Amino acid sequence: MSAMLQASGLTKEFKGFVAVNNVDLTVERGTIHALIGPNGAGKTTFFNLLTKFLQPTRGTITYDGKDITSKSSADIARLGLVRSFQISAVFDDLTVLENVRIAMQRRRGDSYDFWRSEAVLGQYDDEARGYVESVGLGEFINHRAAELSYGRKRALEIATTLSLEPDMLLLDEPMAGMGQEDVERISALIKRISEGRTILMVEHNLSVVADLSDRITVLARGEVLAEGDYDTVSKSPEVIEAYIGAGHD
Numbered sequence: 001m002s003a004m005l006q007a008s009g010l011t012k013e014f015k016g017f018v019a020v021n022n023v024d025l026t027v028e029r030g031t032i033h034a035l036i037g038p039n040g041a042g043k044t045t046f047f048n049l050l051t052k053f054l055q056p057t058r059g060t061i062t063y064d065g066k067d068i069t070s071k072s073s074a075d076i077a078r079l080g081l082v083r084s085f086q087i088s089a090v091f092d093d094l095t096v097l098e099n100v101r102i103a104m105q106r107r108r109g110d111s112y113d114f115w116r117s118e119a120v121l122g123q124y125d126d127e128a129r130g131y132v133e134s135v136g137l138g139e140f141i142n143h144r145a146a147e148l149s150y151g152r153k154r155a156l157e158i159a160t161t162l163s164l165e166p167d168m169l170l171l172d173e174p175m176a177g178m179g180q181e182d183v184e185r186i187s188a189l190i191k192r193i194s195e196g197r198t199i200l201m202v203e204h205n206l207s208v209v210a211d212l213s214d215r216i217t218v219l220a221r222g223e224v225l226a227e228g229d230y231d232t233v234s235k236s237p238e239v240i241e242a243y244i245g246a247g248h249d
């Protein structure tokens with residue numbers, strides 16, 4: 001095992017309020033790691049620190065052996081650490097294929113050429129088609145994104161994210177707002193795309209967390225409360241108390 005992503009002493013203060021407090025977290029290469037915790041625990045803030053939407057007050061972040069603490073979001077995406085769902089917007093009026101193609105063009109830095117001739121765009125098609133098929137959307141490839149169900153739109157977001165060729169994915173509540181059928185489909189997809197990649201996800205659906213995660217870190221009030229596999233953390237009295245205290249089941 002070796003560390004893919006490591007946060008050390010990561011801290012974020014907002015005008016004296018400490019939202020993330022001295023957090024140490026190691027995500028091992030090739031694993032699915034979940035970050036859970038009651039509302040207001042600091043999960044989103046922590047994710048925003050990792051992807052540089054926010055600058056930490058203190059602490060360091062290392063990705064694949066490189067210190068990325070002062071790098072920009074774009075820089076770390078180029079290094080292969082990509083956040084999904086918030087960063088990869090789906091364009092409703094474009095087809096599934098066109099959405100993936102545009103993400104690929106952005107990766108290659110020619111995003112302002114997307115009105116170019118079909119011949120130029122065609123260069124991307126084979127690769128884009130591969131990503132669309134890999135998330136099970138082959139039969140919808142020429143459908144407008146607006147026509148897709150919610151779960152399939154999420155699958156399309158995953159395809160656009162994969163087209164950025166990430167080594168590590170940060171998934172921000174991948175199951176939010178989904179019905180059971182979509183939850184099962186996206187869970188299976190996450191499992192599939194985790195092969196050869198590292199995943200850190202924030203997720204509220206604990207049965208999904210139990211099913212997918214190799215390791216779980218529980219945050220509460222900005223601090224790490226527990227860490228381990230699902231059995232370990234779900235039996236921790238501190239974890240149970242933190243969830244009950246916050247009004248969760």
Ligand SMILES: Nc1ncnc2c1ncn2[C@@H]1O[C@H](COP(=O)(O)OP(=O)(O)OP(=O)(O)O)[C@@H](O)[C@H]1O
Nearest residue numbers: 014017018019037038039040041042043044045046
């Ligand atoms: N920009 C900000 N300014 C001040 N306080 C903030 C800011 N962003 C977050 N906070 C506070 O930091 C704490 C942690 O919030 P955060 O959204 O990170 O928690 P969370 O674990 O993601 O919660 P949820 O599960 O509800 O999304 C909260 O008390 C929140 O009010």
